[in-house]
Amino acid sequence: MKESSRTCMTARLHLRPIDPNDRDLFCELHTSVRVMQFIGSPLTESQAIRKFGKALQMTRERRRHLRFYAIVERHTDKPIGICGLIRSRSQTGLEIGIMLHERWQGRGYGREAVWALVEQTLRRGPVQRIFATTDARNAPCAGMFRGLGFQQQPGDGNARKTLWEISRESMAKTPATAQQKGNNHSDGMKFQC
Structure with a gap:
């Protein structure tokens, strides 16, 4: 796969595969109490380093x-953050996740990054479905997924988790830009993926 097909540009962001230079950011995000509050317990530095090694290996396998x-x-x-797509053992399709440094939260960067990855994956690839799992208490994240056209799915019995899904079929029925999906940033979402 060409390197250019592995990156994505929006008006404000560049999404590129992680590389060894991203270790400090990855570890800072995974050890932050504030960033991890709706994800799970913060990791220790050594746990975060090991997890980064696995994420880097997965990314390098192409x-x-x-x-x-x-x-x-x-x-x-x-x-300013990390996002990713992984296969899940419990769901079909790919799971999307995102972590933003707290200084960059609440400014539409998460929405922009998630939509860029969804756009690239569903419109230009063989994947039919992307889902996300959020903590039910994380209202900003729920609002982001809802605003991007993800549909809330029935629960699996865990009242603290909410499952969101968007499919290629449902995406084809909705506008292609996050601006039309409620993004209030004037610089918009122009993609170069």
Whole structure:
């Protein structure tokens, strides 16, 4: 796969496969109490380093759509978060996840990054379905997925988790830009993936 097909640009962001230079960001996110509050217990530094090694290996294997991306703010060239697509043992399709440094939360960057990855994966690849699992208490994340056209799915008995799904079929019936899906950023979502 060509490297250009492994990156994605929006008006404000560049999503690129993680590389060894992203270890500090990855570890900072995974050890942060605030960032991890709706994901799980923060990891220790050594646990985060091991997890980064596994994520880097998965990304380097170049399996189609299975990788982790650094979210880089284009204006500053600063990595601000990590997002990724992985296979799940319990669901069909791919699971999307995102972690943003707390200084960058609440500014639409998460929405922009998730939509770029969804757009690239569903419109241009063989994947038929993407899902996300959120903590039921994480209202901003639920609002983001709802605003992007994800549909809330029936629960699996865990009242603290909410399952969201978007399919290629449902995406084809909705507008292709996050601006039309409620993104209130004037710079919009122009993709170059």
